[in-house]
Amino acid sequence: MPENKITSYPKEKINILFLENISDVAVKHFNASGYANVKKINGALSEAELIAAIKNVHLLGIRSKTQITKKILDAASKLQAIGCFCIGVNQVDLKAATKNGVVVFNAPYSNTRSVAELVIGASIMLIRKIVDKNKAAHEGMWLKEASGSYELRGKTLGIIGYGNIGKQVSVLAESLGMKVIFYDTETSLPLGNAEDRKSLKEVVSKSDIVTLHVPELPSTKNIVNKNLLKHFKQGSILINYARGEVVDLDALRKALLEGQLSGAAVDVFPVEPEKNGDSFSSPLQGLSNVLLTPHIGGSTQEAQHNIGDDVSSKLFNYLEKGISTGSHSIPALALPPQEGTHRILHIHHNVPGVLSEINTQLSKHKINILGQYLKTNDTIGYVVLDVNKNLSKNALELLRKVKATIKVRMLY
Numbered sequence: 001m002p003e004n005k006i007t008s009y010p011k012e013k014i015n016i017l018f019l020e021n022i023s024d025v026a027v028k029h030f031n032a033s034g035y036a037n038v039k040k041i042n043g044a045l046s047e048a049e050l051i052a053a054i055k056n057v058h059l060l061g062i063r064s065k066t067q068i069t070k071k072i073l074d075a076a077s078k079l080q081a082i083g084c085f086c087i088g089v090n091q092v093d094l095k096a097a098t099k100n101g102v103v104v105f106n107a108p109y110s111n112t113r114s115v116a117e118l119v120i121g122a123s124i125m126l127i128r129k130i131v132d133k134n135k136a137a138h139e140g141m142w143l144k145e146a147s148g149s150y151e152l153r154g155k156t157l158g159i160i161g162y163g164n165i166g167k168q169v170s171v172l173a174e175s176l177g178m179k180v181i182f183y184d185t186e187t188s189l190p191l192g193n194a195e196d197r198k199s200l201k202e203v204v205s206k207s208d209i210v211t212l213h214v215p216e217l218p219s220t221k222n223i224v225n226k227n228l229l230k231h232f233k234q235g236s237i238l239i240n241y242a243r244g245e246v247v248d249l250d251a252l253r254k255a256l257l258e259g260q261l262s263g264a265a266v267d268v269f270p271v272e273p274e275k276n277g278d279s280f281s282s283p284l285q286g287l288s289n290v291l292l293t294p295h296i297g298g299s300t301q302e303a304q305h306n307i308g309d310d311v312s313s314k315l316f317n318y319l320e321k322g323i324s325t326g327s328h329s330i331p332a333l334a335l336p337p338q339e340g341t342h343r344i345l346h347i348h349h350n351v352p353g354v355l356s357e358i359n360t361q362l363s364k365h366k367i368n369i370l371g372q373y374l375k376t377n378d379t380i381g382y383v384v385l386d387v388n389k390n391l392s393k394n395a396l397e398l399l400r401k402v403k404a405t406i407k408v409r410m411l412y
Contacts, residue, residue, distance in 0.1 A: 020066060161215075
């Protein structure tokens with residue numbers, strides 16, 4: 001349980017907004033620490049709706065549906081941090097968040113096991129043709145046959161993107177007797193007996209099942225397209241529990257209908273509904289050898305609990321201690337608290353002379369710095385200052401006047 005300490009800004013005035021049915025773990029985390037103004041909304045909000053709602057919000061929690069644009073960030077004058085209660089941060093305009101001095105956190109490891117297990121489950125469902133047999137049974141048809149059904153043991157799994165989830169899938173697949181090969185643009189140490197391959201074509205041409213675990217980047221958009229699909233092993237299976245933009249779904253449909261692939265499992269789509277109950281369409285609908293799921297790769301109670309705990313802890317630590325470890329916008333700093341001081345955070349444009357000006361102004365007014373740390377990235381600088389309690393208000397005002405200042409905040 002986090003320490004319930006006194007902060008310079010009254011906790012009852014801190015407004016926290018959680019969207020997309022974020023785990024109650026996050027709400028309880030802040031309530032237990034004395035933050036009463038925590039509002040939770042089940043669905044995502046449109047840009048216009050969020051602009052209207054975010055005016056007085058200090059902390060914002062989202063999942064993957066809510067798109068945080070520059071317009072939203074420019075309207076959020078009080079916003080200190082965004083918590084993405086999911087793996088990715090591509091739904092946030094990180095460039096705008098950085099320029100506005102807004103910290104962006106996520107939970108890159110918390111749902112790893114949940115996604116990996118579902119990949120293995122989908123592999124079994126498709127290679128045993130369970131989808132077809134289940135449909136037949138529901139329609140009153142008995143379809144007991146072994147034709148086209150196989151074990152996973154002895155088959156080759158090709159992993160595209162050997163990161164946290166890819167490695168977890170690799171371990172589980174090997175435990176079932178599969179051979180694992182992988183491709184990643186970054187050099188990565190193989191786990192177990194997994195083998196690195198030098199190209200996408202080599203992996204897909206030798207794999208019985210190909211599973212994707214890459215981020216959404218310009219370089220990964222439609223990475224699986226009609227040209228690459230031609231190199232897939234005849235009758236192989238494709239699984240995409242990564243990002244919706246990485247597969248050309250029209251090309252995949254054609255490959256499935258022509259028999260180049262025997263099946264596919266897709267959990268993510270280029271365009272997804274904002275909330276449960278909304279209509280959904282995909283080129284893959286109506287294909288009996290395709291397993292479609294509504295972006296539930298990380299949707300387990302365990303994963304959502306872990307994500308809620310992870311991201312809310314990061315938000316809490318930044319709000320009360322200035323710790324920005326894990327941030328995708330503000331440089332990462334973790335200066336330990338000092339007794340008998342007041343802590344001030346200063347975020348500024350990364351231009352020469354800012355730290356010198358800070359120190360000169362404080363020195364000129366005889367304000368002693370008891371602790372100080374600066375870290376920069378290409379765009380901004382982040383300074384954590386511990387100063388004498390008796391002079392902290394003076395220091396805060398002086399720091400607000402420093403040129404290139406974006407945000408100044410006293411923590412305690």
